Amino acid sequence: MPRSHSISTPDGKHLVFLCRAIALTGVIIVLFWFTLFLFLHEWRLALSLVILAVAALPGWLLAVKGYFSAGLMLTQVICLTFVTVFCLLYDVPEGITPRTTHLYLLVIALVGYMNYRTNPSRVQALVIALSLAAFIYFCSHLAIFSFADPLSHRFRAVSAWLNPVLSVGILCATLAAMHADVSRKSLKIRSIQEALYKNEFRLVFQPMVNTAGAIVGAETLLRWQHPVRGTISPAEFIPEAQEAGLMPSIGDWVISQCLLELVRWQKNPLTRHMTMSVNVTVDHLMQDDFVQRLLKMVSAAQVPSTRIKLEITESVFAADPDTMVERMNALSQQGFKFSLDDFGTGFSSLSYLRRLPLQQIKIDRSFVSAAADSRKGEVIVRMIAQMGDELGLEVLAEGVETQQQWQIMQGLGCTVFQGFLFSRPVCADDLHSLIASEHPFIP
DSSP states (O other): OOOOGGGGSHHHHHHHHHHHHHHHHHHHHHHHHHHHHHHTTOHHHHHHHHHHHHHHHHHHHHHHTTOHHHHHHHHHHHHHHHHHHHHHHTOOOBTTBOOOGGGHHHHHHHHHHHHHHHSOOHHHHHHHHHHHHHHHHHHHOOOOOTTOOOOOHHHHHHHHHHHHHHHHHHHHHHHHHHHHHHHHHHHHHHHHHHHHHTTOEEEEEEEEEETTSOEEEEEEEEEEEETTTEEEOHHHHHHHHHHTTOHHHHHHHHHHHHHHHHHHHHTOTTTTTOEEEEEOOHHHHTSTTHHHHHHHHHHHHTOOGGGEEEEEOGGGGTTOHHHHHHHHHHHHHTTOEEEEEEETSSSOHHHHHHHSOOSEEEEOHHHHHHHTTOHHHHHHHHHHHHHHHHTTOEEEEEOOOSHHHHHHHHHTTOOEEESTTTOOOBOHHHHHHHHHSSSTTOO
């Protein structure tokens, strides 16, 4: 079962917050009914709530262990089953008093929709459909089955009012929270658009060094210099920008700024040989005129395309791998280089190595750290480096933070390195100062 990584995104974190609030409200409601059942001596109903609480524990444990989406779906299924059984067995229509427990099915469906927005799946869609279908059935079907054990009249007099009030209250609170979430995202998107218009974005560069400690290139990284909040990491705004379809515009801005810096590099003998790496997202690459637009920008800047390295991840091939390969080949023929980032973290890297015009693979920082801590980690890195060497690929170790890691990576066959040991991301002027110093990274 895959772990719910998406909860680390802004949308995922907000979903966790909303669901925790709803869960807390649900616990309070269950405790209220449990107390009322005991007060009215409705022992069977009190026992049913105990069974519900015990049945919901696996879902809670899954969520705690990181499988939040799966745990949430399991809890929905349990609650859906409980409400359905409760409506068929206990909460049956009596005279002019209708059943009301089925109103909570709308809450289950709404929570399912919130989860589906962040983690779409057929199972979640099915749970939502079943919740709505059960709600419609109990709204329109008045038949009482022979196995039913109806609630007492005095309890029905209370539940006929409390259930609608509580369920509608939860629905209103959830909808208000969702509205606030949409407003927050809209405001964030407008802020990103304004940042692009007001030129609040800036580029920083993280050096890449060879085995001799000399800087041979740099990776371009994006930062948002907010006038109030200061420097904002891309992890905070890239997800919203991607969802809003702003990444092609931001990507074009990044490339244009990189080309301006490359012009400066070409005028300096110390940087003329260096390669600049630029991250490219899937929605940017999927633009129909991406190849033509990039070629036109490079031609206008009059910089050699051989000094530009486009960094991609395996996620760019999820949508249309054939189109991506075709565009990469077209750019490769024009001199552009490609690097496969976070190599080893996906499930199909080897198949991509066979098809793609790659010049470099970047070993993920998790493997770099593992190689310094365990024998298995060393073996994995050595095999990757050996494979890259036999395929004629440059092998870069990213996330190098200590002298020990650097020495180990060199011993395992890596030829290029990047990480805080050498430098944190710096502005263009500071990068030139580092380059001007003679071999600053000799151990």
